[in-house]
Amino acid sequence: MVKAISQAAIKSVQPIQMVQNNLELKGELLKVGKGNQQQVIDLTQKRCHVVAYGKAVVGMVAAVHSILGEKIVSGIASIPTNIQKALIANGAQDLLPGPDSVVQLCEGAYMNIPDEACLNTSIQIEELICQLSAQDLLITLTSGGGSALLCLPIPPLTLDIMADTTRGLAKAGANIVELNTVRKHLEILKGGGLASLAHPARVVNLILSDIVGDPIDCIASGPTVTDTSTSADAIDILEKYLTSQQIHPVVMDVLKRDLKSEMIRPQAEVAQVDPLNIVIGSNSIALEAAVQACHDHKILSVLITSSLCGEAQQVGRDMAELARRILQGVGDTHYLEGLFGDTLDMSTEMKTSLEKELQAEVQKSKKDNTPLCLLFGGETTVHVMGSGKGGRNQEMCLSALISMEEFSLPDDKVVFCSLGTDGQDGPTDAAGACITPQCMLGNSLNARLSLSNNDSYTYFSELHEGKNLLRTGLTGTNVMDISILLVRP
Known part of the structure; x- marks a missing residue:
């Protein structure tokens, strides 16, 4: 009985329906969101691009493709290792985009741990968004797991250093909000970095929430959301859970020098970009x-x-x-x-x-x-x-x-x-x-x-x-x- 109840719960938040409830195309007008949140975007002379990251974005990509079709000119999705095989094995192949989709599905982050595969995908995403102009619409699709799948450490940080840091925090009992606060200040695309690099393109972000209270600045570490935390907040979290010997010196150097602010536009400019962030599904x-x-x-x-x-x-x-x-x-x-x-x-x-x-x-x-x-x-x-x-x-x-x-x-x-x-x-x-x-x-x-x-x-x-x-x-x-x-x- 409890298994039937849990299956009903999971079925209700399948991503295709969640996207279709919040994205509608009529002629050249794209309606995004519902009720007071809804905005209408004129796609006349607009080029549409899709960037996706997370455990649930395969179906979200399929839904966006079914709605926009040939209007999408490029796209990249960072998705979990073996998820396509797993969906097919579970009879959920309808969640996969059709063969005519231009969005590349790139697997990585085996067992939800950032690896070279998802790092390479994140580099491709950075390259794509840095080429956008005011004539472009960037639709980002975000779900839980995005923090691992969208991983681009600030040099000279490496994947191993990032993994040791987040693993140490998690083992010490840090919650997801604390983990993601640290990640925002150690990685390029998180904490508003993606939206900043995509400027001056229009950015729309559809979100499946995996965090209590649906804080959009923490889901997948908020790539399209203005970051109100500081590098000092990240240092406080590290020192709360780890000893000085457990914190890699490169991590402290990046935070104390606030290197992220040198690599992307100031957060005030991220706010001016004014991405549209909409939570389309939640617990x-x-x-x-x-x-x-x-x-x-x-x-x-x-x-x-x-x-x-x-x-x-x-x-x-x-x-x-x-x-x-x-x-x-x-x-x-x-x-x-x-x-x-x-x-x-x-x-x-x-x-x-x-x-x-x-x-x-x-x-x-x-x-x-x-x-x-x-x-x-x-x-x-x-x-x-x-x-x-x-x-x-x-x-x-x-x-x-x-x-x-x-x-x-x-x-x-x-x-x-x-x-x-x-x-x-x-x-x-x-x-x-x-x-x-x-x-x-x-x-x-x-x-x-x-x-x-x-x-x-x-x-x-x-x-x-x-x-x-x-x-x-x-x-x-x-x-x-x-x-x-x-x-x-």
């Missing part, structure tokens, strides 16, 4: 589809948050505690009190309203003997202390599993799953995992050792021959994670 849309799927399956549901964050192990423990409270609580139980940290940092009125909704649905579930589905969206972090293999969703599930067994929760009363909507959780071939309280077969010691070593993937691979892992393959979209807690009070 909230996927959660709404999950709510509808619950309704279709006659399951009660409560959307708890689209801003789930925090350390994955702690969030997993909170999921187990929430299930315990629902199974053992009474009508006036404050089910969410003290759980999920800053995720539920909302006004008193909003939190009271959410608690009342949850209390009502729990009582209805008990009365009608109907499952209750609690929905969460967002993205947690992992503080890497071990040498194992896994991802934030698998780590959250393993942590929840250990706590559920501690609470002796009945196996037929709780199901929990968490997965990345892109189909890849960490450097693994799994999107996430799905568990019930007793599925560890009493081997709690091994589970705890695996969790302390950040080795959730190995644990779930060996448990029940890997049947608890969710392997969706690359999905062609990316709007953070979906977590589903199904309880039968």
Whole structure:
């Protein structure tokens, strides 16, 4: 059941439909966006170019090509290694652009790590945009994963230095906003750099968001968005998480000399370029589809948050505690009190309203003997202390599993799953995992050792021959994670 709900959520944010909802061509007039955001661009005597980067942009390119066709004169897309093969294997070849598309699809960044392939693609993108004039329209397509796939370090920085820096920050627990703030000041195209180099061309950016709150300056590190952060902010982040010995001296030199400002136009000029940035898809849309799927399956549901964050192990423990409270609580139980940290940092009125909704649905579930589905969206972090293999969703599930067994929760009363909507959780071939309280077969010691070593993937691979892992393959979209807690009070 939870797998069907998660599949409905992922299906709702497939990129082709998201683009078609926000891009319409009538004659020579291109309508971009919806409602108050909509702008109309006259394409008469305009040359159209496409630049794309991210895990979900293959389908976005296909959609733009289906709308603009021969009006596109050139284009380059930086996409994940093997994604075309994966889409075909999953029967999603409709996400691939047709053979007459002029947009080059260039694969790279294997396991979401920048490599020579995506570096070469980024150089080609830089060369393309630097040739544009006022007669050109540049349509950029942005999705999660763009930070890795659009990677052009400021000399003398190298890919290895960038990889060591971002890997060190991620292992120390830096969140995606902090990571991308550092990247903006160490790379040419990020933090408004792409828009600056494309001047004086008109720039339109369609975005699939993979960050809580949809901050457009952080998604893929904001290549077309004026950067309000400073190199001093990047230094503060580095010093917050890393020792001086862990920070490469070249990194500090680039930041202290603010070399990026010497390579592109000042941020004030980026603002004058005035790119049109529109978020066309987000985690909230996927959660709404999950709510509808619950309704279709006659399951009660409560959307708890689209801003789930925090350390994955702690969030997993909170999921187990929430299930315990629902199974053992009474009508006036404050089910969410003290759980999920800053995720539920909302006004008193909003939190009271959410608690009342949850209390009502729990009582209805008990009365009608109907499952209750609690929905969460967002993205947690992992503080890497071990040498194992896994991802934030698998780590959250393993942590929840250990706590559920501690609470002796009945196996037929709780199901929990968490997965990345892109189909890849960490450097693994799994999107996430799905568990019930007793599925560890009493081997709690091994589970705890695996969790302390950040080795959730190995644990779930060996448990029940890997049947608890969710392997969706690359999905062609990316709007953070979906977590589903199904309880039968």
